[in-house]
Amino acid sequence: QKEVEQDPGPLSVPEGAIVSLNCTYSNSAFQYFMWYRQYSRKGPELLMYTYSSGNKEDGRFTAQVDKSSKYISLFIRDSQPSDSATYLCAMRRGGSNYKLTFGKGTLLTVNP
Amino acid sequence: DSGVTQTPKHLITATGQRVTLRCSPRSGDLSVYWYQQSLDQGLQFLIQYYNGEERAKGNILERFSAQQFPDLHSELNLSSLELGDSALYFCASSVGAGEANEQFFGPGTRLTVL
Numbered sequence: 001q002k003e004v005e006q007d008p009g010p011l012s013v014p015e016g017a018i019v020s021l022n023c024t025y026s027n028s029a030f031q032y033f034m035w036y037r038q039y040s041r042k043g044p045e046l047l048m049y050t051y052s053s054g055n056k057e058d059g060r061f062t063a064q065v066d067k068s069s070k071y072i073s074l075f076i077r078d079s080q081p082s083d084s085a086t087y088l089c090a091m092r093r094g095g096s097n098y099k100l101t102f103g104k105g106t107l108l109t110v111n112p
Numbered sequence: 113d114s115g116v117t118q119t120p121k122h123l124i125t126a127t128g129q130r131v132t133l134r135c136s137p138r139s140g141d142l143s144v145y146w147y148q149q150s151l152d153q154g155l156q157f158l159i160q161y162y163n164g165e166e167r168a169k170g171n172i173l174e175r176f177s178a179q180q181f182p183d184l185h186s187e188l189n190l191s192s193l194e195l196g197d198s199a200l201y202f203c204a205s206s207v208g209a210g211e212a213n214e215q216f217f218g219p220g221t222r223l224t225v226l
């Protein structure tokens with residue numbers, strides 16, 4: 001079993017839709033959870049960064065972490081064509097262990 | 113623009129050859145990380161340097177090595193290249209200390225081994 005599982009999609013939605021992206025993980029030592037957005041042929045761009053369980057909101061983006069279920073989500077409200085990209089979840093242990101473990105990414109297309 | 117720079121953008125070489133990838137971290141960041149991204153494996157951590165010293169190692173092959181120089185730029189050396197080494201290689205940087213320590217990624221180097 002991989003440490004981090006992410007449905008690769010592809011996911012196609014109409015403009016304005018609410019998008020839900022998810023990852024599950026098996027390592028209970030993970031403490032920090034991130035979502036990166038990667039446009040084609042570009043480097044991953046940090047979108048959201050959360051510590052432990054709970055919600056975090058930033059504009060149209062909301063990240064949720066449920067450590068009891070080992071499940072994290074990213075919600076995108078009022079999705080735009082410019083949101084079309086691959087979304088990668090990433091996580092790491094606490095302390096000075098900064099190695100990130102990534103999901104394989106979900107390819108999202110928002111259709112105008 | 114994350115502030116992390118990588119050169120070259122593209123590299124095409126032959127099996128058995130050796131290449132060097134270069135990364136300059138964001139201003140003020142002391143840690144540099146190298147990741148490999150392939151279609152089948154996704155993004156995989158290779159190695160981390162902090163202020164010139166190796167801090168953590170991932171699934172890095174023995175044919176690969178890295179170093180971080182006094183000016184904090186880093187190089188990833190790949191030798192005896194095989195077809196399977198074709199991938200995107202990303203460098204990321206972070207402050208390198210403290211709990212938060214977000215990593216910011218460069219634009220990557222696309223390596224093609226023929």
